[in-house]
Amino acid sequence: MFHALVAIKQVPDTTNIRIDPDTGNLVREGVPAIMNPYDAHALAAAVEWKRKLNGRVTVISMGPPSFTTTLREAIELGADRAILLSDRKFAGADTLATSYVLAEVIRAVHSDDPVDLIFFGKQAIDGDTAQVGPGVAVRLDFPIVTYAVNVRAIDLNEATIVVERKTERWTEVVETPLPALVTCEKEIAAIPFAPLPDLIKSLRYDPEIWTLAGPVEFAADEIGVRGSPTIVYQMGTPPLPEAGEKINTREAGVSATLDLVFKKAEDAGVLDAMLGGAQ
Amino acid sequence: MNSERIEFDAVVVGAGLAGAAAAMVMARGGLNVALVERGQKPGGKNYFGGAIYTHAIAELVPDFMDRRPPFERPVTEAGFWFLARDGLTRMTVQGGELNADPADAYITLRANFDAWWAQQAQEAGALLIPKTTVVDFLRKQTGEVVGVVTDRPQGEIHAPVVIICEGVNNLLAQKLGLIDHDLEPATLALAFKQVISLPMETINARFGLQDEHHGLAASVLGDVSLGLPGMGFVYTNKGSISIGLGMMLDQLAEYRLRPYDILQRYLDHPAIAPLVQGGQLLEYGGHLIPEGGYHAMPKLYTDGAMIAGDAAAMVNALHWEGTNMAIIAGKLAAETALEAHSRGDFTARVMSRYEDRLGEGFILKDLKQYRGFSRFLETHPQFMDVYPNFLNDSLGQFFSAYGKPKKELFNGMLGALTNRRSLIRAAGDIVSMARSVMGW
Numbered sequence: 001m002f003h004a005l006v007a008i009k010q011v012p013d014t015t016n017i018r019i020d021p022d023t024g025n026l027v028r029e030g031v032p033a034i035m036n037p038y039d040a041h042a043l044a045a046a047v048e049w050k051r052k053l054n055g056r057v058t059v060i061s062m063g064p065p066s067f068t069t070t071l072r073e074a075i076e077l078g079a080d081r082a083i084l085l086s087d088r089k090f091a092g093a094d095t096l097a098t099s100y101v102l103a104e105v106i107r108a109v110h111s112d113d114p115v116d117l118i119f120f121g122k123q124a125i126d127g128d129t130a131q132v133g134p135g136v137a138v139r140l141d142f143p144i145v146t147y148a149v150n151v152r153a154i155d156l157n158e159a160t161i162v163v164e165r166k167t168e169r170w171t172e173v174v175e176t177p178l179p180a181l182v183t184c185e186k187e188i189a190a191i192p193f194a195p196l197p198d199l200i201k202s203l204r205y206d207p208e209i210w211t212l213a214g215p216v217e218f219a220a221d222e223i224g225v226r227g228s229p230t231i232v233y234q235m236g237t238p239p240l241p242e243a244g245e246k247i248n249t250r251e252a253g254v255s256a257t258l259d260l261v262f263k264k265a266e267d268a269g270v271l272d273a274m275l276g277g278a279q
Numbered sequence: 280m281n282s283e284r285i286e287f288d289a290v291v292v293g294a295g296l297a298g299a300a301a302a303m304v305m306a307r308g309g310l311n312v313a314l315v316e317r318g319q320k321p322g323g324k325n326y327f328g329g330a331i332y333t334h335a336i337a338e339l340v341p342d343f344m345d346r347r348p349p350f351e352r353p354v355t356e357a358g359f360w361f362l363a364r365d366g367l368t369r370m371t372v373q374g375g376e377l378n379a380d381p382a383d384a385y386i387t388l389r390a391n392f393d394a395w396w397a398q399q400a401q402e403a404g405a406l407l408i409p410k411t412t413v414v415d416f417l418r419k420q421t422g423e424v425v426g427v428v429t430d431r432p433q434g435e436i437h438a439p440v441v442i443i444c445e446g447v448n449n450l451l452a453q454k455l456g457l458i459d460h461d462l463e464p465a466t467l468a469l470a471f472k473q474v475i476s477l478p479m480e481t482i483n484a485r486f487g488l489q490d491e492h493h494g495l496a497a498s499v500l501g502d503v504s505l506g507l508p509g510m511g512f513v514y515t516n517k518g519s520i521s522i523g524l525g526m527m528l529d530q531l532a533e534y535r536l537r538p539y540d541i542l543q544r545y546l547d548h549p550a551i552a553p554l555v556q557g558g559q560l561l562e563y564g565g566h567l568i569p570e571g572g573y574h575a576m577p578k579l580y581t582d583g584a585m586i587a588g589d590a591a592a593m594v595n596a597l598h599w600e601g602t603n604m605a606i607i608a609g610k611l612a613a614e615t616a617l618e619a620h621s622r623g624d625f626t627a628r629v630m631s632r633y634e635d636r637l638g639e640g641f642i643l644k645d646l647k648q649y650r651g652f653s654r655f656l657e658t659h660p661q662f663m664d665v666y667p668n669f670l671n672d673s674l675g676q677f678f679s680a681y682g683k684p685k686k687e688l689f690n691g692m693l694g695a696l697t698n699r700r701s702l703i704r705a706a707g708d709i710v711s712m713a714r715s716v717m718g719w
Binding site: 193194195196197199200203204 | 285407408409431432433435436505
């Protein structure tokens with residue numbers, strides 16, 4: 001039976017986030033917490049395949065107990081089981097420590113109930129690093145397909161998957177053996193309006209809370225702040241870009257405008273790069 | 280795929296004040312209750328002035344003060360403000376009854392209060408199902424309601440009794456034939472307000488309130504609604520002011536008035552502007568209020584269903600009552616549902632006990648008594664214009680020294696009235712006001 005695992009993160013809704021101009025920190029007060037949108041789309045894809053292949057979906061997350069709201073939402077969206085890694089000692093983790101903890105948890109889930117395919121969002125909208133998914137794949141030694149826009153086929157008999165991934169130039173179609181890990185763009189699947197039985201199930205569901213006490217053992221120096229070599233040097237708001245120069249082509253003429261644009265690109269040393277993209 | 284049948288002992292449509300009250304009482308009575316709410320959270324779609332009366336809350340949750348309700352301030356000063364074109368006469372009461380602890384009424388914001396209220400229903404065991412809209416009923420071939428249909432896939436919920444607390448926009452009541460027509464603008468007020476943030480100390484100073492444990496609730500008559508029937512209000516929250524007004528929807532439409540223009544004009548009034556000056560706009564919103572009164576009420580029950588709250592037009596416009604009626608009506612409907620369950624009979628015969636219960640308390644009595652009030656202000660526009668100005672002018676004269684014989688002054692004051700309205704007519708206005716309030 002098909003078993004998908006989805007890693008999700010709860011994030012502040014950055015569509016209405018503010019930065020404290022004095023401290024440079026995020027103002028979290030009054031900002032609603034949501035499921036990271038890329039993760040929600042990844043979950044939707046996992047649930048689509050669960051329904052096609054009559055399988056099941058496990059979601060995992062790491063964070064404070066308030067993350068249970070988002071894990072319940074994952075059940076509403078069609079997940080069958082939700083595990084939250086929650087322990088004060090996990091706090092302050094960077095992408096290295098986070099990928100360590102998630103990989104250990106996935107290993108534990110996998111050994112009980114083998115996982116065929118792991119879904120991550122391509123990145124979280126608060127940190128925007130896009131590092132945790134790939135980090136987990138490396139730790140588990142699973143093949144990875146990043147920026148996936150479509151899972152075209154899953155063949156459980158052959159243990160292969162065909163995934164379309166988006167690059168700046170074109171769409172690549174990748175076939176890879178299972179178990180594998182994909183990180184997903186929003187196009188991977190639309191978030192469904194959950195059936196009422198799934199919603200009711202989620203309202204009565206309590207996610208499993210895993211802590212340092214078990215069931216998985218973690219190396220103390222690889223978790224939380226101790227396991228996180230990243231140092232945040234400074235946070236702040238980037239200056240607003242200055243408005244560009246505007247040229248009225250009707251007054252200046254098209255060819256004169258083009259000459260001017262090429263000249264400016266040459267002066268700035270970016271002409272080759274600019275032309276490099278044109279065919 | 281899931282294909283299980285979803286069954287409950289009762290379904291409540293809408294987790295507002297009436298709905299959560301009904302769910303709370305039924306859950307405590309041992310029923311398995313689904314409380315279906317279309318918003319993200321209870322209260323997310325609700326709005327009022329406003330203050331909430333504690334008598335109704337206490338009837339369901341006697342220890343409510345221990346459960347940390349999200350109140351802003353108690354109402355320790357209440358009354359009328361008569362707004363003249365260039366002045367303001369305040370007639371408010373403080374102390375006495377209003378010093379009770381807990382207070383008779385607390386100023387609150389619905390988004391906060393309703394969430395807390397629904398929480399009480401959840402703690403009693405009701406299952407709150409958010410983000411789900413009931414769109415129709417499940418009915419037997421013979422017509423009895425046996426559940427609801429929601430907008431979700433596989434969205435049917437089976438239950439032998441449904442309590443409809445869908446709010447003012449009573450689409451389900453129409454669907455069920457409890458009322459035979461769509462909403463009528465002439466029976467609806469549109470109330471709209473701004474919530475304006477100000478420091479707590481500034482609010483206390485401007486409104487003469489001792490501290491944040493004292494609050495003002497004022498009904499504002501006069502130069503608020505352009506001489507049309509309508510009433511303004513001012514409520515002091517902890518760190519903000521709720522200020523707005525209600526007007527009849529048909530008249531807003533007829534005169535092509537834009538609510539925000541009228542509200543802005545009110546906020547710019549020379550007696551109001553200093554109260555909100557320097558404040559930051561936190562919120563602007565509005566909501567319909569069913570002010571049609573007794574005559575606009577739907578049939579209150581049918582086989583397998585009852586209706587409560589705004590959906591049943593349970594509002595006493597003059598006294599700003601509605602939230603308390605909703606809570607009590609929800610409770611009475613729930614008691615009827617419990618009775619139906621114990622008898623195993625969900626027909627209209629048992630449901631009619633709901634109307635009996637409503638008749639025994641204040642709700643139907645008050646709504647009957649005030650049945651004439653809903654159009655009173657419309658037929659007596661002088662209450663929005665003549666009297667507030669008269670009051671302001673005459674009091675202004677009374678407290679001025681003109682260096683003239685007082686007899687001239689009193690004649691002048693009388694003239695200030697009779698120029699605007701003959702004494703006979705003024706006497707008649709008082710009589711008809713009394714008639715509409717007393718229900719004669």
